[in-house]
Amino acid sequence: MCGTGPRAQPGGVIELRNLTKRYGDTLAVDDLSFRVEPGRVTGFLGPNGAGKSTTMRMVLGLDTPTSGEALVDGGRYVDLPRPLTRVGALLDAGAVHLGRSAYNHLLALALSNDLPETRVAEVLEQVGLAGVARRKAGGFSLGMKQRLGIAAALLGDPGVLMFDEPVNGLDPDGVRWIRHLMRGLAGEGRTILLSSHLMSEMALTADHIVIVGRGRLVVQATVSELTERYPSLEEAYLELTAASLEYGANR
Template identity: 70%
Template sequence: MIELRDLTKRYGRTTAVDRLTLTVRPGHVTGFLGPNGAGKSTTLRLVLGLHRPTSGTALVDGHPFAQLPRGLRHVGALLDAGDVHGGRSARAHLRALARSNAIGRSRVDEVLSEVGLAGVAGRRIGGFSLGMKQRLGIAAALLGDPPVLLFDEPFNGLDPEGVRWVRGLFQRLAAEGRTVLVSSHLMSEMAQTADHLVVIGRGELIADESLAEFAARSARPHVVVRTPDPTALTTAVREAGAAVESAADGSLTVTGLTPAALGDLAYARGIPLHELVTRAASLEEAFMDLTADRVDYRAGDHR
């Protein structure tokens, strides 16, 4: 379990993490989300003792990480897949980590096999692709068989098979009763991987709830409709003050009207409907709605 209590980190006049209080519990894949510059990476580094908090505490199973002997047995982490010695082989890299944490050498071969790198274990890391380095970083996180795992952008550089494998790995680790915290900007992957979300913006906690609860926050549910007269329906919807978009398959997606209101509108205008389906907002839409006023960097923003 990870516990943050009024965790704060300032760099001069800049507050990267602001009185952050939350608990990341075992048995879940917890997605850690936020706009660029929200303080996600800083928070992970505070948990791991790589940064010292200005105030507040970050605890792993009731203790600061720095006080835990042989840390890899308590916490496994992947923060930067490229932060490895390129001249070492994958096996040598993991053996050095294992030796420093009193982990048997046989465990090195186990994790190399688990992440799919057994066949390249003797190759120098400098020749690895980003996806291979991600797998090696995950192997290092698993090395001590820890109860707590943290991953920062673990999907970057992975091919579709690798993404699917990582998704299943995280869910299996959580099912084993471990605490799994995953930071990522890929909303589509979080929607398929996490079952709980923590969202921060400008260092402050915005949301701490289940995936379903978070997705339901969006004020933009959609109604997908099919009609033999899309032009007339489009005009009617826009006159009613709602938004409508057409899809390649001929359907219309309406935002701003309930299914009942849309049905009544079509009936009043004599427009036949062949299909009327409500679709919940996506995780990405809910995220954009919730963090709209917490974004520091926007494309086209010339302030």
């Protein structure tokens, strides 16, 4: 298990209810509804501009829905006490204080959520950054920043975890490490929402797939259901998103 003792919360449910987001005349997310359940990795797929990152930002309260709801266990993220103990997320590996060491970056997050300092050393060890803990994040490679972002997501030992393109900048060993990490976290009963463009990795990592196009839900199904209907997950994705884009352009 990720932490040193039992979690207060097992995996929780992420639920979107008719979620919509407009930026002026641009409809980024369009009446989107789906659930992300505990104990499995849910892959979140869609072309660039499909609304994936905006959706994840609304779950985390970083963007406000125009209408609809984005909920974690029936409530809004912004209403959670000590939110890092319930939901961990990596949306942007570059969102770190470049003048701080990896250790101090995580320590500031820990103190903000009343987490013990011992968690900082634990997660740095878990993600393979213990040896560079005192180095400034500004000198990190993209892959190292990805690992630091994952450490921040794991810091509160949460039951719900969200990752947006976590394998960017990682070498093959790092990609395999991410795959095993995601599978292991889901095996502990946690809820994992994983956005990625790497179809080969998604086929190896995810149990369930949600595909969106032009902000709308295209399909949600298990990986096995999709690969029974199509030659591969990649072929399923390409065909389903092509149909979605054609529909979106004409509606």
